[in-house]
Amino acid sequence: MRFVNRLVAALLAIALVVVGLVLAIEVVAFLLGLSPVIVQWPAAYTWASSTSWDDTTLRLILLAVAVLGLLLLVAELRRAPARRLAVADQPAAVDMAYTRRGVANAVRLAVREVDGVRSVATTIGRRKLRVTAVAAASDPDLARGLTDAVTQATQRRVHDLALDPAPRIVVAMKARRA
Numbered sequence: 001m002r003f004v005n006r007l008v009a010a011l012l013a014i015a016l017v018v019v020g021l022v023l024a025i026e027v028v029a030f031l032l033g034l035s036p037v038i039v040q041w042p043a044a045y046t047w048a049s050s051t052s053w054d055d056t057t058l059r060l061i062l063l064a065v066a067v068l069g070l071l072l073l074v075a076e077l078r079r080a081p082a083r084r085l086a087v088a089d090q091p092a093a094v095d096m097a098y099t100r101r102g103v104a105n106a107v108r109l110a111v112r113e114v115d116g117v118r119s120v121a122t123t124i125g126r127r128k129l130r131v132t133a134v135a136a137a138s139d140p141d142l143a144r145g146l147t148d149a150v151t152q153a154t155q156r157r158v159h160d161l162a163l164d165p166a167p168r169i170v171v172a173m174k175a176r177r178a
Contacts, residue, residue, distance in 0.1 A: 026039060085097055086164045106157055107124075116135055117134070118133075119133070128168045129169050130172070131150065133173050134176055138175050143174060146173055
């Protein structure tokens with residue numbers, strides 16, 4: 001979501017700069033007694049002065065702006081993923097936490113040590129740790145047999161990290177492609 005926030009902020013900043021420059025150019029042109037340079041504002045002024053608030057076009061424009069504003073507000077109010085995961089039993093004066101990437105790497109390394117595991121991918125959210133391991137064997141039954149060992153390795157590492165609260169662990173075991 002950070003990418004989307006930055007993109008929207010950059011677009012809004014560019015739009016505000018452009019509007020400010022156009023406004024400054026038009027004001028200078030008006031003060032010098034010149035005709036409109038970029039925007040034909042007399043036509044817009046005439047339209048605005050002859051349009052009532054009950055006009056359908058105006059109401060649709062205002063509705064579109066309100067919906068866009070609400071969408072931006074909802075997007076900004078959505079909780080961001082937790083960047084840090086708290087540690088249980090920490091002293092009151094000390095703030096201890098792990099980064100999500102650090103926890104994912106620690107679990108990945110623990111699962112890689114399990115015999116028969118070829119590769120591991122981990123993702124961690126606020127409440128759930130997902131481990132996807134690929135077995136060295138191409139037989140699906142042998143791969144499923146490693147699920148308990150992978151789950152135990154994951155649980156041991158999460159227990160050693162002492163996360164508060166401990167995430168729910170979801171393990172998916174896949175066979176190597178033949």
